[in-house]
Amino acid sequence: MRQLRSGQKWCYEIFKRAGVPIREDEREKIEIADFGLNEFEKQGMHLFTMIATNRYAAKALALAPLQTEPEHWHPRVDDDPGKQETIRVVYGTLYFYIPGEDTLKNGFVPPGREKVFTCRHEIVMKPGDQLTLEPGQKHWFQAGQEGSVLYTFSSTARDVLDGFTDPEIKRVTDVTEDG
Ligand code: ZN
Numbered sequence: 491m492r493q494l495r496s497g498q499k500w501c502y503e504i505f506k507r508a509g510v511p512i513r514e515d516e517r518e519k520i521e522i523a524d525f526g527l528n529e530f531e532k533q534g535m536h537l538f539t540m541i542a543t544n545r546y547a548a549k550a551l552a553l554a555p556l557q558t559e560p561e562h563w564h565p566r567v568d569d570d571p572g573k574q575e576t577i578r579v580v581y582g583t584l585y586f587y588i589p590g591e592d593t594l595k596n597g598f599v600p601p602g603r604e605k606v607f608t609c610r611h612e613i614v615m616k617p618g619d620q621l622t623l624e625p626g627q628k629h630w631f632q633a634g635q636e637g638s639v640l641y642t643f644s645s646t647a648r649d650v651l652d653g654f655t656d657p658e659i660k661r662v663t664d665v666t667e668d669g
Pocket of ligand 1: 562563564575629
């Protein structure tokens, strides 16, 4: 509960600083995800869903300084080849990792997690930079020292079906009022 409230407050404030418009009454709609790993400061994210329908989704995400979103992909579901997603950085520096040549230099793999962070091709993104992921493409990302805010625009998001490289992640887990 305290983590949820303090996470919502922190996210609301960085959104304001980043120029992401959000109303006071929307603050409690901000979700805090720790992916069931219980190390939210290291691996986790703050998420505000502006719209999510069965055709498209638009969300704003915030990562605390050096916070990492674990490696994952958006799998095929029936006729849908998987979520196609465009990321646009709004605030701070974002280190983004996809498969390819190992150019990891500025960010870091969370200590002890080398096996479950396989993408090492680093893309350094600043506000205004954007990239589009193909369906099914593995990726993970990490905020720089000042935290980071980004928009994601995508086809239908089915977060509970996302695949994660780390077997300790069973599903998307939100920190709820109960725990
Ligand atoms: Zn993703």
